[in-house]
Amino acid sequence: MAVDLFIPCFIDQIYPDTAFNVVKILRKAGLEVNYNPEQTCCGQPAFNSGYWDETKTLAKKFILDFPNDRHIVSPSASCTGFIKNYYPDLFKTGQAGFEDYQRLNRNLFELTDYLVNHLKFTDFGAEFPHKVCYHDACTALREYGIRQEPRLLLSKVKGLELVEMEDTETCCGFGGTFSAKFTAISSAMTEQKVENALKTGAEYIISTESSCIMNLEGYILKNNLPIKPIHIADILASGWE
Structure with a gap:
């Protein structure tokens, strides 16, 4: 099964090794991983600072960056939670972009939730003696x-x-x-x-x-x-x- 990978800003800019490890994990779980290098911020920092118009611009781009109707996995519950809970404030029912948001919402998962509750894959053979x-x-x-x-x-x-x-x-x-x-x-x-x-x-x-x-x-x-x-x-x- 193929999935799309959403890497948040912090990981992309500061902890890129974590992003590569997410790919490693998902492949170990038997998935084909697709990454769109054009993806950027989901808009959470702008939204939390009150810049909703700027957030909507980022949100529209984010939706366009994930056009396929397949699961999207991200190593951040903060970003995924923001999209699921607050994009409805930007894309109201019946307005342009709402159906695209609904598709995104049903396909978007945080990494540990996806591994445990959807793939039922919990043992990677990892070792960490600490x-x-x-x-x-x-x-x-x-x-x-x-x-x-x-x-x-x-x-x-x-x-x-x-x-x-x-x-x-x-x-x-x-x-x-x-x-x-x-x-x-x-x-x-x-x-x-x-x-x-x-x-x-x-x-x-x-x-x-x-x-x-x-x-x-x-x-x-x-x-x-x-x-x-x-x-x-x-x-x-x-x-x-």
Whole structure:
């Protein structure tokens, strides 16, 4: 079966190795992966900042970048959740673009949801002999609705020990433009999240969201702390060729 791959801005620009690992995972699951290099942002940053006209321009392009009626998989519940929940504010029922949005909506899936609930493929033979904790990103948990899926996939990884941190469902402090507009509050939230992770003795903080990873990584590197954030796709692709 062929699927289309949607790689969000953060991964494209900052964590390209994660994108390649997503391709590796999907191929291991038996899929043919198609990637349109013309794809760009889904429009979430502009939308959250109040620029809805600009967002609609990006949204129209996004729909045109995925013209085929087949599944679209993305390693981000934030971007997929935004498209599913907020594109209806841009494309009202009966208006131009609404039917195209409906096609996109029914075909779009976050990576861990797709692997667990649609492909029923959970064991990649991955190996990662480390103690880790998992960060439930706000959008992944509350807007897309994944919680057990990443944990199930991690439970199949050989050598991996998953420990739960305190307040795992609390925001890491990024929140898109929130971290720029309310820097002091954001930094305090990030500090709390990292401290909770450190208390577990974990070597890694795992997330489905590269934006959270970027935010946590900035704080960790600045303070030279003994823990590293990592995307779940990088874990699932480890230990095998």
